[in-house]
Amino acid sequence: MIVFWDWNGTLLDDFFTGPLILNRMLVKRGLRPVTDEEYYEVFDFPVIKYYRQVGFDLEAETFEQIAADYIEAYDALSDRIPARAGAVETLRRLHADGHRQFILSASERSLVERQVRRLGLADWLDGIYAHGDGYAYGKEALGRRAMEELGAAASDCLLVGDTVHDSEVADAMGIGCLLVTGGHHDRKRLSVAGRPVADSLDEIYALIRARSLR
DSSP states (O other), X not given: OEEEEOOBTTTBOOTTHHHHHHHHHHHXXXXXXXXXXXXXXXXXXXXXXXXXXXXXXXXXXXXHHHHHHHHHHHHHHHTTOOBOTTHHHHHHHHHHXXXXXXXXXXXXXXXXXXXXXXXXXXXXXXXXXXXXXXXXXXXXXXXXXHHHHHTOOGGGEEEEESSHHHHHHHHHHTOEEEEEXXXXXXXXXXXXXXXXXXXXXXXXXXXXXHHHTO
């Protein structure tokens, strides 16, 4: 089986950066900060959509200017962000089981590569599909391109993510999807996608193993 892993919030434990950076950006512009619960409700892809929802004036400044502000703040934190609990062991076990594993991310490729190396995950991954910039436009097209390049049958692929967008990407790719809590969408939000939802990467491993043994 080919497993496509979302990065931010799925293998990388970076939920805290979302509301932290967003609130810094909101306060800087004289806007009301959000709670963690509100962040869970509004965070979405493409991120321009959720910037509008929380009050950014996209007439006064461009999306690229707002995104550059976020990217600068995130980069300053990026080397301190840990892997999610169980990430190394889950990747290692799936690799040992013979599965191929790729990251599929809306983040900037060079940043993802740097984080993967720092966290010691590279040995268990077969490749990274990510964007050339940090604007996080989404990854439906990226996922379809990955499938085409790999010559992969949809029935042999699975996407694991932490947001409803990951379910939408899986739909666009025509493949199955598992979702995990603890990332950028909570269980309540994930449940609307109609996918299996796990609370840990250990549970994700068990679900993938059960699926592959069918």
